[in-house]
Amino acid sequence: MREADVIVVGGGAAGMMAAATAAEYGKRVILVEKNDRFGRKILITGKGRCNVTNDCDADTFFQNIPTNPKFLYSAYHAFDTQDTKQWFTSRGVALKTERGNRVFPVSDHASEIASTMETACRESGVSMMKGEVSSLLIEGGAVCGVTLSNGTVLHAPAVIVATGGASYPLTGSTGDGYRFAEEAGHTVVPIRPSLVPLVSEDEDCRDLQGLSLKNVTLSLVDNQTGKTLYHELGEMLFTHYGMSGPLVLSASSHLKTITPGRYSVVIDLKPGLDEKQLDARILRDFAEFANRDFINSLSKLLPKKMIPVIVYRCRIPAFLKVNSITKEQRHTLVSNIKRFVVPVDGFRPVEEAIITSGGVNCAEVNPRTMESKRVKGLHFAGEVLDVDGYTGGFNLQIAFSTGYAAGLFC
Incomplete structure (x- = not known):
């Protein structure tokens, strides 16, 4: 017995978009979500504001997809960032564009995005069901339904798996989709955290805990090859375990594995000034504070919490009078401000990652329809696929x- 034309597993962003789209094209759709509410992970995106998308052109979009960008060409051009904006505004959501072309609801409430998607599903006729899918039903090389954990069997000739990754498990993203894919004969690229805080054993991070830096540039450097893997201007945060914030999260997506001593983060605390200009700025400050101790002469230049760390790194006596500082010592200060180096010793756990890198092998999925090349009628959408992007609305x-x-296409 066929209960529906399509069963969607997972009521997050990808699942609700898939369900609403299928229903709007006349399909009978059942959307199964194991959480007590739909769109739960949406509620925590963008620090609770929901960075809906990025108002950029196609070239910029693909530049911000480090994993399998070519796989997304067809799907993106069929429904791009402008389509996303139109989808929400046509449903009464006022949007605004902020720094970095990040798009947010004017209300600054992620709940508006989640509720709008849920309403779109209900109004298009989607049957919204609370329950946990335990397995897919596959017969003769084609999917034919799902089994729920309570024993209920639902039948449909098409199933869309949109269960998310393994990040933020409290939102329901516990990796179920990977198991479904493997049981269906798919290869799952090993998962790892992406857009995740980085661990550093450098004691300076603990001393700087809680310090947020804005308008700095962060470079991720491979010490073995000397190659810069990532370089961007923005914001970051020091924590008791290392570093976090937008720049750090984006940098993390360039790392597959971390070995001792291999990678470092290099922070330019004054990217608007070259070394010569910074030296001139320091000379002006020193002239103003000529009779002060060195440690008390940097208040106009650096955040209060950063000063003792920089002083220590420069190996200049903290209570040396400014008028006694040599040219070489001043150049050491310039160097430490322009190149504040922090070793990278690891990732925080995948549970703390914004997204999961890895997932269903894209070579085994039709990039236009998201249908499995191995099981007829089985489709995948969202984070369960081995595709991910940087921060800024791309995911x-x-x-x-x-x-x-x-x-x-289901």
């Missing part, structure tokens, strides 16, 4: 684009 756009494609 939600992946969810919307792949969800739309799966819903359209």
Whole structure:
């Protein structure tokens, strides 16, 4: 017995987009979500504000997809960032664009995005069901439904798996989709945290705990090759375990594994000034504070919490009078400000990652329809796929684009 034309497993961004799209094209859809509410992970995105997408052109979008960008070409061009904006604004959500072309609801409430998607599903006729899918039903090389953990069996000739990754497990992203994919004969690229804080055993991080830096540049350097893997201007945060914040999260997506001594973060605390200009600025400050101790002469130049760390790194006596500082010592100060080096010793756990890198092998999925090349009628959407982007709304756009494609072609 067929209960529906399509069963969508997972009521997050990708799942709700897939369900609403399929229903709007006349399909009978059942959306199964194991959480007590739909869109739970949406509620914590963008620090609770929901960075819906990024208002950029196609070239910029793909530059911000480090993993399998070519796989997304068809899905993105069928439903791009402008389509996402239109989808929400046409449903009454006022949007605004902030720094870095990040798009947020004017209300600054992620709940508005989640509730709008849920309403779109309900109004298009989607049957919204609370329950946990335990397995897929596959017969003769084709999917034919799902089994729930309570024993209920639902039948449909198409199933869309949109269960998320393994990050933020309290939101329901516990890696179920990877198991479903493997049981269906798919290869799952080993998962790892991405957009995740970085661990550093450098004691300076603990001393700087809680310090947020804005308008700095962060470079991720491979010490073995000397190559810069990532370089960007923005914000970051020091923590008791190391570093976090937008720049650090984006940098983390360039690292697959971390070995001792291999990688360092290099922070330019004054990117608006070259070394010569910075030296001139320091000379002016020193002239103003000529009779002060060195440690008390940097208040105009650096955040209060950063001063003792910089002084220690320079190996200049803290209570040396400014008028006694040599040219060489001043150049050491310039160097430490322009190149504040922090070793990278590891990732925080995948549970703390914004997204999971790895997942269903994209070579085994049709990039236009999101349908499995191994099981007829089985589709994948969102983070369960081995595709991910940087911070800035790119990962939600992946969810919307792949969800739309799966819903359209299921």
